[in-house]
Amino acid sequence: MTVRLGELAKSFGLDMQGDPETQITGVCTLQPGKPGCIGFVAHPKYRSQLNATLASAVIVTPAVAGDYAGNALIARDPNLAFARVATRFDDEPKVCGGVHASAVVDPSAEVAGSAWIGPNAVVEAGAVIGERVSVGAACVVSRNAVLGEDTRLEARVWVGRRCVLGAHCRVHPGAVIGSRGFGNVQSAEGWVAVPQLGAVRIGDDVEIGANTTIDRGAIDDTVIGSGVKLDNQIQVAHNVHIGDHTAIAACVGIAGSTRIGQRCLIGGGCGINGHLVIGDDVIILGFAMVTKSLPNAGQYGSGMPVEPAREWRRTVARLRRLKSQEARLRALEHILQIDSGENGDDTGEPDLA
Structure with missing residues (x-):
């Protein structure tokens, strides 16, 4: 052009x-x-x-x-x-309607005439495929799943039952949407699996990176808002809610039932604990470990930057000594408080004269 x-x-x-x-x-x-x-x-x-x-x-x-x-x-x-x-x-080919000869489409599925179903793809019973949707090679669209207009699934994407993707979404190769959430209860005999009865609901104009996994909800749905951008190899656990226009870089793990607000930016490699609330417009720097809610907008981080190995070992050694140093400091404070009381100092400060 x-x-x-x-x-x-x-x-x-x-x-x-x-x-x-x-x-x-x-x-x-x-x-x-x-x-x-x-x-x-x-x-x-x-x-x-x-x-x-x-x-x-x-x-x-x-x-x-x-x-x-x-x-x-x-x-x-x-x-x-x-x-x-x-x-x-952009030279990406436009969608031309049709069904490849090797694709398997259940007769009860609704497939728009302008949609493309690629080689070895499977569209199960009750699925709805909207106008100009592209279902790539070897994808699986499970029963009663819905793909909105102009959504594109690249090769080997798996969409679970009853999961819904809005319009203009793009899902990159190997992504899994609607896998079983990690719900288990321990018993005397071992782990008992909790049925994951929810689904995944995804808004419009969402991008999901390669090999990213979004688990279905346990009871209610896992929800991804409109305009969300997810990088590669992200884990979104069951019942997580991600607000509109939030962007998350690669290799982030989000534990179950956490709610992330709108317009957040989350750097690569972060770990986010479950049942937390992250407010709108929060920025989390790469490799941070989030163990408590962050309701207020702003920048947060906890990862330690790389340094020469010798300096890193010294830092670790200092960290390991902190507990004993804290105990010694408390003992000294106790002695100083006693001395201060004996000297009749009402200020509570040590008498250094």
Whole structure:
């Protein structure tokens, strides 16, 4: 696809400088850049690379545009503008309706004529497949599950019974939606499995990463709000609620019945305990361990940053000595309090004279 720079500016409501007839065939990084493509500068530290780029145009802030003589689209948020411009060059094929010869579709399933059911996919009884939905190779859509319009399942996605995905969702390979929640009760004879009678309800415009698992609810449903973005290899346990437009990076584990608010940002590798409440607009830094509720907006973290092994061993040694040092400190405080009382000091402070 080839688009004129002026056309891109008009399509996305951006100001421009330079030649509007410049032909753009794709997007590229700033360095080294690529002739015929458009890059972007979002952070001041990359500003020095601007004059050396081979890109035919760049997306920059108004401040940067003033110091640059080349072709540019001007945006207050170059990251966002670049993301939108890049959609014009996305070569992902559009959905063409049909059912592959190797697919198995139950006669009672409702499949829109514009939907695609791929090779070796299975659509069980009572399932509803909306307009322009794509069900990729070897996917399973279990009985009475619902996929909203324009939703796309990549290869080998499993959707459990009665689970509902809204419109414009995208689920990447290997994801599991509606697996049995981890509900067990201990008895004298061993563990007794608790039936997981709920389902999973997912809103519109949700993205679910590869090999991410969302468990079905024990009684009520597990709920994922609209606009939520889940990275790869995330575990969402039964009865978790995730609010609209929250984004969660890879390898996060969320235990059962925790409620996460809207517009939260959760860094990779975090562990979140069960039955907690995390409020709206909370940011949790990567590798944090969340063991208590965080009802108020703000940034939270608990992971220790990496350091040279020798320094790390010293830190661990200090941590191990804390208990004995605390006991010694308490003993000293007790002695000082006794001495203070004997000296008649009403302030409670030790007499250091």
